[in-house]
Amino acid sequence: MRHMWSSINVEKEPVKVLVTGAAGQIGYALMPLIARGVMLGPNQPVTIHMLDIEQAAEALHGVKMELIDGTFPLLRGVVATTDVVEACSDVNIAIMLAGIPRTEGMERKDVMSRNVSIYKAQASALEQHAADDCKVLVVANPANTNALILKEFAPSIPEKNITCLTRLDHNRALGQIAEKLKVQVNDVKNIIIWGNHSSTQYPDVNHATVTTSSDERSSGERSVRHLIADDKWLNTEFITTIQQRGAAIIKARKLSSALSAASAACDHMRDWVLGTPEGTWVSMGVCSDGSYGIEPGLIYSFPVTCQNGEWSIVQGLKIDEFSRVKMDATASELLEEKSLAYSCLG
Numbered sequence: 001m002r003h004m005w006s007s008i009n010v011e012k013e014p015v016k017v018l019v020t021g022a023a024g025q026i027g028y029a030l031m032p033l034i035a036r037g038v039m040l041g042p043n044q045p046v047t048i049h050m051l052d053i054e055q056a057a058e059a060l061h062g063v064k065m066e067l068i069d070g071t072f073p074l075l076r077g078v079v080a081t082t083d084v085v086e087a088c089s090d091v092n093i094a095i096m097l098a099g100i101p102r103t104e105g106m107e108r109k110d111v112m113s114r115n116v117s118i119y120k121a122q123a124s125a126l127e128q129h130a131a132d133d134c135k136v137l138v139v140a141n142p143a144n145t146n147a148l149i150l151k152e153f154a155p156s157i158p159e160k161n162i163t164c165l166t167r168l169d170h171n172r173a174l175g176q177i178a179e180k181l182k183v184q185v186n187d188v189k190n191i192i193i194w195g196n197h198s199s200t201q202y203p204d205v206n207h208a209t210v211t212t213s214s215d216e217r218s219s220g221e222r223s224v225r226h227l228i229a230d231d232k233w234l235n236t237e238f239i240t241t242i243q244q245r246g247a248a249i250i251k252a253r254k255l256s257s258a259l260s261a262a263s264a265a266c267d268h269m270r271d272w273v274l275g276t277p278e279g280t281w282v283s284m285g286v287c288s289d290g291s292y293g294i295e296p297g298l299i300y301s302f303p304v305t306c307q308n309g310e311w312s313i314v315q316g317l318k319i320d321e322f323s324r325v326k327m328d329a330t331a332s333e334l335l336e337e338k339s340l341a342y343s344c345l346g
């Protein structure tokens, strides 16, 4: 199988991008971003493979018509199908949105029994029909555990190619810090989301910095914790705001987040494929190798940098006692979710 990422042709071959659950609300926000080059870059043609279920086939066809009507120069083809084999064939990237979202009052793991079975079934389709180097991003909830099930039921897909979305939480945390400090969100970096995309996740600002505008005596990066100078807020309200942001959006919209989720999915894939900027890390749910004492094999959100299409966990960060307790609590929840998932699968 050819390796798409090393291509140096001026006229690049299209990358095949699978979007499952494509007739849903994240799909509707995501598709134009992919077609415009926001995910894979302004010079990378794409073919989009959209998968949904039979009941959504007509709506899926409507999205296909809109993509054609969008006259996107990078879009070289659209497949709209309810056939999982056709959808997965030779895809280089898979964005997995398929599943039911939670509604008000539910935790994300409450949709487990419906959603994990989709990931078990679609694991083998991806394993058998996707390109060998296919990069997979699981967005549907419970995202970490769906990705874990996909990994376990597709053992020939390299573990490093299966990830889940915690970039939305990461971006939410950047947004809250930027609002608090009244700075540009672009100037804030190196926040970390540890653990599960759930209400036990731990948004950690201990290594985060803000690029301050230079004056004669000071320029460069300053610690977020130092600039905010309010440990009580950082250790309580900030953390719960990020943990509960998804629920707050459901309460307000009566629907779960979609435009921010689609945007975060693009950020995740773009950085994975094209690389993170020098000196910047991002959060991704990836297979633990035991770093920071997290059980190997769990899909856990870590700080990562990406280069040449590969992510690596940032090593050597100092972890204080407060952080350790929170990182372990979210790891414990993931272990519980794993056994719940297996009991749902029978």
Ligand SMILES: NC(=O)c1ccc[n+]([C@@H]2O[C@H](COP(=O)([O-])OP(=O)(O)OC[C@H]3O[C@@H](n4cnc5c(N)ncnc54)[C@H](O)[C@@H]3O)[C@@H](O)[C@H]2O)c1
Binding pocket: 020, 021, 022, 023, 024, 025, 026, 027, 051, 052, 053, 056, 097, 098, 099, 100, 101, 102, 118, 138, 139, 140, 141, 142, 143, 165, 166, 168, 169, 197, 256, 257, 258, 261
């Ligand atoms: N990780 C994150 O940060 C994050 C953020 C937002 C939403 N989510 C999750 O993403 C998922 C999608 O959200 P949404 O708002 O687009 O939901 P949605 O209900 O609008 O769309 C889901 C789509 O999946 C389809 N589907 C269901 N079973 C399928 C199957 N077996 N194969 C193919 N398609 C199937 C449905 O028909 C529907 O069109 C939900 O689980 C939601 O909770 C995760």
Ligand SMILES: O=C(O)C[C@H](O)C(=O)O
Binding pocket: 101, 102, 108, 141, 168, 245, 246, 247, 249, 256, 257
């Ligand atoms: O919270 C949800 O259920 C949707 C999504 O995971 C989110 O974080 O917005």
